[in-house]
Amino acid sequence: MFKKVPGTRDILPQEVSRWQNIEEISRRVFTIYNYQEIRSPVIEEALLFNRSLGDSTEIVQKQMFLTKSAKSTYALRPEGTASVARSYIENNLNKTQGFVKLYYIGPMFRLERPQKGRLRQFHHLGCEVIGSVEPLTDVEIISLADNLLEAFSIADYQIHLNSLGCSKDKKELARIIHKGLKDKLSKLCADCRRRLKINILRVLDCKNKTCQEVVRKLNIHDEHLCLQCKNNFEKIKEGLDLLKIDYHINPFLVRGLDYYTGTVFEITHKQLGAQDALGAGGRYDNLIKELGGTQAGAIGFAFGIERLLLVSNPKPQTSNPKLVYIIPLGEKARIEGSKLLDNLRKAGIASDTDYEGKSLKGAMRRANDLGAKYVVIIGEDEIKKSVVTLKDMESGEQREVRQNDIVRELQNKSQIPNHKSQTNPNIK
Numbered sequence: 054m055f056k057k058v059p060g061t062r063d064i065l066p067q068e069v070s071r072w073q074n075i076e077e078i079s080r081r082v083f084t085i086y087n088y089q090e091i092r093s094p095v096i097e098e099a100l101l102f103n104r105s106l107g108d109s110t111e112i113v114q115k116q117m118f119l120t121k122s123a124k125s126t127y128a129l130r131p132e133g134t135a136s137v138a139r140s141y142i143e144n145n146l147n148k149t150q151g152f153v154k155l156y157y158i159g160p161m162f163r164l165e166r167p168q169k170g171r172l173r174q175f176h177h178l179g180c181e182v183i184g185s186v187e188p189l190t191d192v193e194i195i196s197l198a199d200n201l202l203e204a205f206s207i208a209d210y211q212i213h214l215n216s217l218g219c220s221k222d223k224k225e226l227a228r229i230i231h232k233g234l235k236d237k238l239s240k241l242c243a244d245c246r247r248r249l250k251i252n253i254l255r256v257l258d259c260k261n262k263t264c265q266e267v268v269r270k271l272n273i274h275d276e277h278l279c280l281q282c283k284n285n286f287e288k289i290k291e292g293l294d295l296l297k298i299d300y301h302i303n304p305f306l307v308r309g310l311d312y313y314t315g316t317v318f319e320i321t322h323k324q325l326g327a328q329d330a331l332g333a334g335g336r337y338d339n340l341i342k343e344l345g346g347t348q349a350g351a352i353g354f355a356f357g358i359e360r361l362l363l364v365s366n367p368k369p370q371t372s373n374p375k376l377v378y379i380i381p382l383g384e385k386a387r388i389e390g391s392k393l394l395d396n397l398r399k400a401g402i403a404s405d406t407d408y409e410g411k412s413l414k415g416a417m418r419r420a421n422d423l424g425a426k427y428v429v430i431i432g433e434d435e436i437k438k439s440v441v442t443l444k445d446m447e448s449g450e451q452r453e454v455r456q457n458d459i460v461r462e463l464q465n466k467s468q469i470p471n472h473k474s475q476t477n478p479n480i481k
């Protein structure tokens with residue numbers, strides 16, 4: 054028997070309503086903020102990620118699912134920002150639309166060691182604003198993340214905020230760290246000793262307790278920021294205060310990817326345990342140019358949907374209370390039943406039937422399990438009289454309705470928003 058690949062999950066029908074709920078809420082909130090959806094391919098040239106995330110990042114070094122073709126190496130996308138940036142440049146969105154606000158929902162792939170909250174195929178729900186360096190876009194992005202969490206009814210999360218500053222400031226930060234740590238190498242873990250050489254900022258957010266103690270003593274605040282970046286960061290904090298968004302300044306938050314400049318933020322939730330990040334994001338003002346586009350300031354974030362689901366309250370499983378279930382008894386009834394089913398569906402009424410030839414009792418039990426609101430029984434008697442028996446499953450009331458009237462009758466009772474008109478010409 055085949056088993057699923059470690060670190061992947063089947064999302065079974067009883068779970069899907071929670072996913073749909075998150076997706077529907079996201080689309081609604083993104084639309085309120087005037088973001089448009091973008092769907093980019095799940096495979097990209099691997100080099101896109103080397104160039105954008107950086108050769109020395111963990112994702113590029115160890116976590117990409119790669120496959121080679123004759124000419125290129127392709128990667129299953131490990132994140133969405135690089136793909137959106139590539140798409141923005143390739144489709145000339147800078148010329149046709151300039152300033153864009155985009156969102157995406159879809160699977161991402163990283164070859165990680167699977168554990169709780171860490172999968173090899175997981176799902177991002179993210180957005181990008183491209184074409185502005187205005188600090189108020191940072192405020193909008195963080196307020197959007199905050200409002201999404203509120204819309205998902207998730208509470209008790211923490212927003213951690215920092216500014217890495219522009220490229221020059223990042224170099225200055227690297228210099229400060231290097232100066233402070235060069236004679237403390239023996240106190241650092243092996244990973245950090247390597248990071249000092251290849252990805253020095255990552256030393257700041259090492260999870261190792263001893264490294265953290267050493268790093269805390271560096272007393273890093275915002276000394277690395279130039280005047281412009283300092284001012285921008287002040288404006289962002291003021292904007293967030295104005296909107297009463299709670300955040301914590303964390304000078305040790307760096308986010309590992311090369312493309313980040315300026316604002317970086319992470320949203321954590323205690324309930325998640327070791328993998329406590331619900332989502333994260335930041336500015337990447339140089340990426341579009343790096344990838345061959347024009348200079349365009351940009352900022353974005355992504356939530357991990359699996360982690361959102363771990364901390365949101367499971368909604369009780371909803372059956373379909375408006376479902377109409379047709380029970381045909383006998384061969385002739387089966388044909389009548391399939392015609393009625395087609396008409397109900399064309400009229401926009403959720404409906405189903407028994408395909409297993411169950412007895413009346415068995416089929417009623419199935420209707421009950423499905424949470425059907427009405428059952429329509431068609432037997433020989435009914436066919437002779439050109440009627441059907443309509444049973445209201447809630448009240449138990451049962452009566453005969455003329456065959457010709459049943460669609461209209463159920464249509465009147467059905468509260469499902471019906472985009473098809475009552476005079477649908479397809480209804481026979």
Ligand code: AMP
Pocket residue numbers: 132163165170171172173174175176177330331332333334355356357358359360
């Ligand atoms: P990142 O691009 O690593 O900042 O990821 C953004 C968010 O995606 C994280 O905060 C997590 O919620 C989620 N995420 C990242 N990697 C994984 C993974 N391997 N499995 C599940 N969720 C993940």
